[in-house]
Amino acid sequence: YVLLVNCAFPRLVASLQSMGPTSNPLEVAHVLYVLARGLRGIQNLPIRDAFLAQEWPLVATIVALHGGHPKVREHAVDLFVAVVPSTANPDTLVAMARLCLHWHDQHAAPHALSCLGVLAASHPALHPQVLDFLVVAFRSFCVKFNYVPNGSSSSRVALLQRFQHPPEDLALEATQFFLLLREVLRSAPALLLGHTTSSQLLVEVLQFCCDVVAVDHKLPDVTDAVCAFFSDVLALEYDSGGGGLLQRMAVAWVQSLLVFVAMSTISTKTRCVSNVFHQALHAGPVDSTLRGLVFFESFLMWFSADAQVLAQSMLQLKDRRKFQVFLNTTSMYLQGYGPPPWTATSPVLSPRGATIPSFLDVLH
Secondary structure (H helix, E strand, O other), rough: HHHHHHHHHHHHHHHHOOOOOOOOOOHHHHHHHHHHHHHHHOHHHHHHHHHHHHHHHHHHHHHHOOOOOOHHHHHHHHHHHHHHHOOHHHHHHHHHHHHHHHHHOOOHHHHHHHHHHHHHHOOOOHHHHHHHHHHHHHHHHHHHHHHHHHHHHHHHHHHHHHHHOOOOHHHHHHHHHHHHHHHHHHHHHHHHHOHHHHHHHHHHHHHHHHHHHOOOOHHHHHHHHHHHHHHHHOOOOHHHHHHHHHHHHHHHHHHHHHHHHHOOOHHHHHHHHHHHHHHHHHHOOHHHHHHHHHHHHOOHHHHHHHHHHHHHHHOOOOOHHHHHHHHHHHHHOOOOOOOOOOOOOOOOOOOOOOOOOOOOHHHH
16 A cells, blocks of 8 residues: 555656646546556555545546546546545535536436445435435436426327437436436435435436336337336335335336337347336235235226236236236237237137227227
């Protein structure tokens, strides 16, 4: 540590001191890369914190000057992630987070959000600020997806249009954002469940999940990221407030998943949806009221015998693999590519009949 701090770091600091607005951004990125590697190798956290406390004004100035270059942003975020757990100065931590949020808002920089996950896990005292940062990150995320979190059909239309003409890699944006939220749920679940602001944020994020699943975006990575987040939300232990949140979102959630099943005919695309359904109905500490909501509010409301049989079958199939096969067969049937996933002796009406509202029409 002494050799590294006394010999290598002064050279890196001298390199940064010699740089200005006209410097080559790639050279700045190289220095930040080596600096991040060096700091990550120092296991003595007070030494790491002391170095950053002394050199942060210089580092902040250089990365702000050259933050328009993607390599500078990438290695600067790596540097921030390396030093956040050891940094004691809250002003420095807040400055890092705001810089990352600025980059995420102004550029295609989804990796910049990783700093917030580390901040939430390592500094509980800053959770109120982290919650504000998450709200800002979600607003920036919505702008990139051309999404207005109001739950209307126009939101889905605008969302689908953005998927058809993406300005950047939307799959990577969604993957990184939901990875951040999953990290926060694992390390600090109360951050998203314990306050009015956080509960509202979680409701809006879940509404986005419902809408993005219900549009034909043809990006499996996005669906996987959303379903993984759904799975983590279902696995949480809720108090009465959290249970109310699930009840509030259950109808939109189940309907959007069924719409996705009705649009997809490939089993690999529906596997993550199948796993979420199975978890909600049969696995984990999910409140039994959610199972009732799945049946009574999301199926019986359609007054279709087919919907009732489908709901009963889903509630009875407890084996995960059989459940997946059943859901995939249902998807094929709804689009006219195969027989229904129930036997001919079942007392059901055809969804193509004209006597009652059909299951297929509701999904469409």
